[in-house]
Amino acid sequence: MRRVLLFTMLASGAWGAPGYKGSAACKSCHAEISARQEASHHAGALRPMAATEWPERLAETDLRERSGIAYRYARVREGLRVTITQGPRTLEALLEWAFGSGAQAMTPVGRYQGAYFEHRISYYRSADHPGRTIGHGGAPAADPLAAFGVKQDATTIARCFGCHATNVGPGPELREMEAGVRCERCHGPGQAHGSRPAKENIRRTKGMDLCAECHRQQDGAGATPEVADPSSVRFQPVGLSVSRCFTKSGTMTCVTCHDPHQNARRDADHYRTVCQGCHPGAPVAAASACGRGKAESCLPCHMRASSPLQNLRFTDHRIRIY
Ligand code: HEC
Ligand code: HEC
Ligand code: HEC
Ligand code: HEC
Ligand code: HEC
Ligand code: HEC
Ligand code: HEC
Numbered sequence: 001m002r003r004v005l006l007f008t009m010l011a012s013g014a015w016g017a018p019g020y021k022g023s024a025a026c027k028s029c030h031a032e033i034s035a036r037q038e039a040s041h042h043a044g045a046l047r048p049m050a051a052t053e054w055p056e057r058l059a060e061t062d063l064r065e066r067s068g069i070a071y072r073y074a075r076v077r078e079g080l081r082v083t084i085t086q087g088p089r090t091l092e093a094l095l096e097w098a099f100g101s102g103a104q105a106m107t108p109v110g111r112y113q114g115a116y117f118e119h120r121i122s123y124y125r126s127a128d129h130p131g132r133t134i135g136h137g138g139a140p141a142a143d144p145l146a147a148f149g150v151k152q153d154a155t156t157i158a159r160c161f162g163c164h165a166t167n168v169g170p171g172p173e174l175r176e177m178e179a180g181v182r183c184e185r186c187h188g189p190g191q192a193h194g195s196r197p198a199k200e201n202i203r204r205t206k207g208m209d210l211c212a213e214c215h216r217q218q219d220g221a222g223a224t225p226e227v228a229d230p231s232s233v234r235f236q237p238v239g240l241s242v243s244r245c246f247t248k249s250g251t252m253t254c255v256t257c258h259d260p261h262q263n264a265r266r267d268a269d270h271y272r273t274v275c276q277g278c279h280p281g282a283p284v285a286a287a288s289a290c291g292r293g294k295a296e297s298c299l300p301c302h303m304r305a306s307s308p309l310q311n312l313r314f315t316d317h318r319i320r321i322y
Contacts, residue, residue: 019189020167023182026190029197034183037261042181044101046164049079052098054106054123061130063121067140069147071121080108082119084144091144095119099164103263104312107133109160110148116157117149124311134309163214186210186260211254212237226316230308239318246319249278268297275302 027034037043049055055075063071072083080095095110104126108119120141122133132138133149141147152160158172166178166185184190186205193202208217216235218225223242225232232238236254246252257274258264265271275298299305302320307313 019191020176020178020184021190021194022178023166023184025194026183033261036259037183040262041101041103042260044103045099045181046161046179047098047101048179049096049098049108050075050077054098054102054108055080057123058130063130065140065147069141069144071147079110082108082110082148084147086141086144086147089144091148093117093148099160109152109157112145112148116152116154118152118160119149120147126311126313131311134312181214206253206255208237208241208253211260215254217241224318226306226318230306233306233308233314233316234312236315236317239316243317243319245278268299271303272298 023034023037055073058073058080059075061073067086069084069086072085074081074083076094078094078096082093082095084091084093091112093110093112095108097109098106099109100106100122102123102125105122105124107122110117110119118133120133120136121130123130136150154171158168158170161168161172161174161177163181165180166182168174168177178184186203188203190202215237217237218232218235221232221238221242222228225238225242240246240252240254243252254260257271299315301322303315303317304322305313305315
């Protein structure tokens, strides 16, 4: 009986897939990459609420909805406690996880009576203020439980953890999890490589598929996905893969412009240098065809930023002539 049980648990990944070492084990040999990755928004995509500054930030704000529902926040040892009141009714619950590094937004996730909930209130960087979580609708909350948030079934919440963290088992099984998008989420389990380093025993992918596991791709998106659905710019692989740069070069991937171990560069010079790697005539073209001089950023004319969802900003990755 015991053997069968053990077998099923391993097969379902309940104890996490074998062979994970954790990112700390990569540091001794890959110090420089580790230092950059550790400081990235990928690494901060999920954190235990208790390890963040959010409890203090949220405790400072007095949130009240027109329906009379009020939220109060306080730090407790295990994370962030929210007390929701509506007239005589009160609900108290614990928010254990901070999803999103806060570069754009942070959404708390917690449990109530054993079920996971995505909290109704998120923090938005551009507004520097909490606001309604995207997708939660504008209708007033019927009661404190509805104000706590939207209940997530096990499959959905396991997917949330799976895109924001490393070594998550179905369930979700979080005991072996390393919070954030860390080394082994992209390179696979590193135990064998750590004890006998070789290129052959660690995964290194250059293609877009890895990034699209989380940044998402859409089959049959059409030639102008951003027209069909403006919010599709949130999913960079969708636009990029229908760009002429991508389809005609045959070599463009996400790492053509982004180092996967650090945040997106914010300086226009970086991207201009990349563009000119394939469009060497571009300063000339920019002066004639594009009508601009050498110092100009390529982005305002070929890769524009937009804000299809309130408080969030994305870059349209369908590189094109507007
Ligand atoms: C004991 C030292 C050591 C540790 C620990 C170590 N590596 Fe390496 N790693 C190396 C060496 C050496 C190479 C180069 C191997 C070669 O060129 O054959 C390498 C190469 C790599 C490569 C490139 C493979 C390729 O195809 O070019 C990746 C990716 C990598 N390591 C990831 C990791 C990750 C992730 C961890 C932690 C889980 C880790 N390494 C831990 C020493 C180490
Ligand atoms: C396991 C899921 C996952 C994978 C795989 C993944 N990402 Fe991400 N990525 C995220 C999440 C989640 C964020 C948001 C981080 C935050 O909360 O700010 C993000 C953010 C980013 C950002 C923005 C960082 C910034 O400047 O704020 C870039 C750029 C990026 N990813 C590029 C890539 C590239 C390139 C790849 C493939 C090599 C990749 N990602 C693979 C989940 C993933
Ligand atoms: C398929 C992978 C995937 C799943 C599932 C997923 N996320 Fe994300 N999440 C991302 C990526 C990639 C980003 C960064 C780019 C973006 O905003 O889409 C992100 C960004 C975020 C952000 C920062 C704000 C923003 O949009 O940049 C928050 C907050 C967040 N996710 C919360 C959640 C929560 C809560 C769940 C589950 C209810 C969830 N995510 C499920 C991949 C995922
Ligand atoms: C978001 C996915 C992602 C994460 C997280 C990630 N890597 Fe990588 N890593 C890549 C990709 C993609 C490449 C290949 C880049 C290329 O070939 O241009 C790469 C390349 C490497 C290389 C080969 C040397 C190089 O610079 O090309 C090493 C070593 C490495 N990663 C180690 C690590 C370590 C250590 C961590 C954690 C601290 C880590 N990676 C986290 C995606 C990731
Ligand atoms: C990996 C090589 C590569 C990189 C990097 C690259 N491109 Fe391209 N780009 C191409 C190719 C190939 C074409 C198609 C040329 C053709 O059709 O003759 C193209 C086409 C274009 C077009 C015409 C698009 C259309 O729909 O007609 C523009 C504009 C453009 N690129 C701008 C840029 C900008 C701006 C950057 C940097 C942000 C960039 N490219 C980076 C390879 C690249
Ligand atoms: C031709 C260059 C180029 C390529 C290729 C590219 N990006 Fe970007 N990416 C950019 C630029 C430019 C920005 C905006 C930088 C800024 O804000 O200054 C950006 C920003 C981002 C961001 C931050 C959120 C946003 O949309 O502004 C994410 C996430 C991201 N890229 C993911 C990806 C992924 C995933 C791929 C592969 C499908 C990819 N990028 C390929 C140029 C590129
Ligand atoms: C002020 C806006 C502007 C800027 C800045 C700009 N472009 Fe353009 N670009 C255009 C326009 C408009 C066209 C279409 C011109 C035409 O069809 O005659 C174009 C055309 C192109 C083409 C296609 C040329 C062809 O022969 O089909 C490429 C490639 C290109 N630009 C690359 C770049 C690169 C790389 C940069 C940055 C160094 C850049 N552009 C900066 C507006 C701009």
